[in-house]
Structures are given as structure tokens and as C-alpha cells.
Amino acid sequence: MGLFKGNLTFSRYRLIGTLPDHFPDFFNERIRKNAFQTVWRTAEEKAAGWTGLEDPLDTEFHHASYAQGRYLLFSLRVDRKSVAPSLLRLRIMEAERNKLSETGQKKLYREQREAIREAMRLELLGRTLPVPSLFEICWSVPENTLIFCSLSDKVFEDLQELFRDSFQLTLCPYMPWDPQFLQKDQPGSGTAGKTAQPPLPDFPPGIDPLTIGREFLTWLWSKSEERNGRIMIPGAGESEVFFIRRLVLESGDGEYAETVVCQGLHADLKEGKEALRQGKKITVARLRIAHDKTEWEFTFKADRFHFQSMKLPTLPENDGEEIDREGQLLERIYLIEKAAGMMDLLFQFFLERRLSNDWEAELSRMQRWISQGSGN
Known part of the structure; x- marks a missing residue:
């Protein structure tokens, strides 16, 4: 909650592109369309979407709750799943032995091993709960600038991809020596x-x-x-x-x-x-x-x-x-x-x-x- 209270860590960006006519309506439609959707019971490793700034469960944005003065305020939510390598190795070993026992083979082909590995990875991902992360955003529309409460390159890649898909705008890291x-x-x-x-x-x-x-x-x-x-x-x-x-x-x-x-x-x-x-x-x-x-x-x-x-x-x-x-x-x-x-x-x-x-x-x-x- 750095924008609301406490200390704040942030990076800054310029927006490259042209805002469409009737931008408020365009933004309202696009932020809702790309709002966060849960992936708790799927094999997807990552899900990203927009949420409310104060309420991370707000994905409807009723009454344009993101609009504050000349700013658009909302959050990027990124949920990630990961499987412990040691657990994955054990499950693969178990599945390979079962396969050998079922087929009577002395050795598995490479294609069989790869298929087993992928099946075990997807099975474990489907059972794993994601870890959510929230990153606050302050978009100054008149100045085409954006404050993003993260310094991570990995998270910025998530932001840049979703921002481009949502609003047809490119984010350029702010460098005053450019x-x-x-x-x-x-x-x-x-x-x-x-x-x-x-x-x-x-x-x-x-x-x-x-x-x-x-x-x-x-x-x-x-x-x-x-x-x-x-x-x-x-x-x-x-x-x-x-x-x-x-x-x-x-x-x-x-x-x-x-x-x-x-x-x-x-x-x-x-x-x-x-x-x-x-x-x-x-x-x-x-x-x-x-x-x-x-x-x-x-x-x-x-x-x-x-x-x-x-x-x-x-x-x-x-x-x-x-x-x-x-x-x-x-x-x-x-x-x-x-x-x-x-x-x-x-x-x-x-x-x-x-x-x-x-x-x-x-x-x-x-x-x-x-x-x-x-x-x-």
C-alpha cells in the first residue's frame, strides 16, 4: 500500500502511442476485459490482470473506482505457481518405474521420458496454489507518465505485455538522460x-x-x-x-x-x-x-x-x-x-x-x- 501509506519503492515510465478518442470509455472497457482471473485449479504457471488499488478483489471497477483527479490508479496482480524441483524429480522417477513395470520395457525412449516429465509437471501445477503479488500503478493521463511500484525486470515484463495488450500503448523506462x-x-x-x-x-x-x-x-x-x-x-x-x-x-x-x-x-x-x-x-x-x-x-x-x-x-x-x-x-x-x-x-x-x-x-x-x- 505504498501509494496510500508507508514507504514507497517505484520506477517511472513514459507512454508511447496515441490515446484513442473517448478514452475514458475505452479505458473502462479495456481494464475490465483484462481484469484478473483466477487460475487456482488449472495447470497455468502464471496469471496476470488488473485489480482495484485498495481492494485486490475488485475486478469490476464499479463507478470508475480507478479515477482520482487526473490520475488512473489501479494494481497489477500477478499470480505464479512453481513446483519444487526435488518433488518433481521424485514424481518423475515414480512414474518412470510404473511405466517400465506396465510395459515390460527395460528402458524408456526419450519421447516417453519427456511425456512423463510434462505430465507430472502439469499434474503438480494443477494441485499447486498460486502465490499472488500486487503492484500499484499511478497513471498520469495528461503527462503520459506512469509510476509503477516495483523495480523488478521480470515484473516489468509482465506489466509491459499486459499494458500493451490492454491499451495498445508501449511503456518506455523513464531515463532523464535520454x-x-x-x-x-x-x-x-x-x-x-x-x-x-x-x-x-x-x-x-x-x-x-x-x-x-x-x-x-x-x-x-x-x-x-x-x-x-x-x-x-x-x-x-x-x-x-x-x-x-x-x-x-x-x-x-x-x-x-x-x-x-x-x-x-x-x-x-x-x-x-x-x-x-x-x-x-x-x-x-x-x-x-x-x-x-x-x-x-x-x-x-x-x-x-x-x-x-x-x-x-x-x-x-x-x-x-x-x-x-x-x-x-x-x-x-x-x-x-x-x-x-x-x-x-x-x-x-x-x-x-x-x-x-x-x-x-x-x-x-x-x-x-x-x-x-x-x-x-
Whole structure:
């Protein structure tokens, strides 16, 4: 229930495609048609479909219960079945011995063994109860953006397939370093309606889109220590950014990757800066961001711009009055978009520096900062 209460983990997506005419009617028909259907007594390994956000058993969506303001709010339910390999092996051995006894054969043909294996697998799946999982979705229709409460690639594949089949739209992972998404008016940034700035140039050969997120997070750490956390963000004003409790730094790829983890109530900054001096870049960091008397805390994953365990500002109590659940939900969504928008603005601030003629001077400043912090 991350959208309603508690901490929140999410990834973001852009929608590619054109919404049909009479979209509300189209959406209502398609979400009902592709609502979740149980597979408890079948041999299917997986079932996926849409359910209500608050009520996972709601697959009728009466009175357009998914509509809240300019958002469509619902959940993806995925039920999976699995058979323990050890149990399957035992059942196959038992079935093969029975087959040999019935036929008098000394050895089974390959086709017979394969048929037995498949029959046993289907039989066990038919007797197995599925394990359900629910993933919340917040679709901002005017902005063609979607917040999905999962970071799993496997679950995203389920989402992408069902979303395309249901609404004839393609989901594209949101990457603020993708040139087609580099805009000044970011969702939740509070800059909508202002004059758009000229688009940033394409990445030059020296910039790798696959590692630019790590460069950004490393730069942000150095920038946050210039003025004790205070950063003047173009388009947002004075804000505070603090790196707290946990840092993950990495260099290399695959089996040659080297990782350093700094964690604790006060992360060992000296150890982290020594890792930077050795050429590592920050891939994951726990951040605390404050802006306009509002504070967020979350783990930021640089490679994909993902947010994990986001702690939102506490909403004011109602002093005994009936809780306005819709109002609180919309306020939480606003705060989620605001935090993500702040990170987008910070990235744009970094990217403008990264592509400017002043980047060499910025690198020299960062090197001095790293050397001072690592004790050299």
C-alpha cells in the first residue's frame, strides 16, 4: 500500500502511442476485459490482470473506482505457481518405474521420458496454489507518465505485455538522460507552464548514457558538500541534499566489477572518497532532500533512476475528523512527483555543467574534494 501509506519503492515510465478518442470509455472497457482471473485449479504457471488499488478483489471497477483527479490508479496482480524441483524429480522417477513395470520395457525412449516429465509437471501445477503479488500503478493521463511500484525486470515484463495488450500503448523506462526526454518542464517540478528552455545538445562521444547516472550521483555528492548540503537548483531554488547512512560504489563490469559498500548511522565518507579516488563511481545512495520546508528520504539507484524505500513527509492529522482518503492519496502522489521532479532538475543542472566548456574546471574541483576527503 505504498501509494496510500508507508514507504514507497517505484520506477517511472513514459507512454508511447496515441490515446484513442473517448478514452475514458475505452479505458473502462479495456481494464475490465483484462481484469484478473483466477487460475487456482488449472495447470497455468502464471496469471496476470488488473485489480482495484485498495481492494485486490475488485475486478469490476464499479463507478470508475480507478479515477482520482487526473490520475488512473489501479494494481497489477500477478499470480505464479512453481513446483519444487526435488518433488518433481521424485514424481518423475515414480512414474518412470510404473511405466517400465506396465510395459515390460527395460528402458524408456526419450519421447516417453519427456511425456512423463510434462505430465507430472502439469499434474503438480494443477494441485499447486498460486502465490499472488500486487503492484500499484499511478497513471498520469495528461503527462503520459506512469509510476509503477516495483523495480523488478521480470515484473516489468509482465506489466509491459499486459499494458500493451490492454491499451495498445508501449511503456518506455523513464531515463532523464535520454535526449528525447530532456525537457525543462518535468512532472512534479513545479515548472509547468513556464517558457521551455532550448533543448540540450546530444551527448558527445565522451559521454556514456549507460554510466551518466553514476557520474551524476558522484557529482551530486561533491556538490552537496560545497555549502553543507545547500544547493541552488535552477527552476526550484534553494534546496538541501544530504548523503546519509549508505553508499554503494562500483567500477568495472560483470565478473570484473568491484564494489565498495559504506553504511551505518554515519556512512564512512573517508572510505567512500577513497573508493572515488580509485576510480569507482556511486551506483546507490541513501539521500535526504529538503525543499520549501518539506523533506524526503529515499535510496536512489543511479543506473536506472529508481527510487527505493521513499519516506514521504508526514501529512497533518485530521484531529478526529473523518479522513479524506482521496485527498490524502492525491497529496501523497503530489509529494512523490515532487521528489522525483527535484532529482530530475538536479540531473539537468548536472548535465548542463557536464556538456559545458566549464566541465574541466568542475572536474578539478571534484578531484580536490576527493583528495581532501580521502586524506591525501
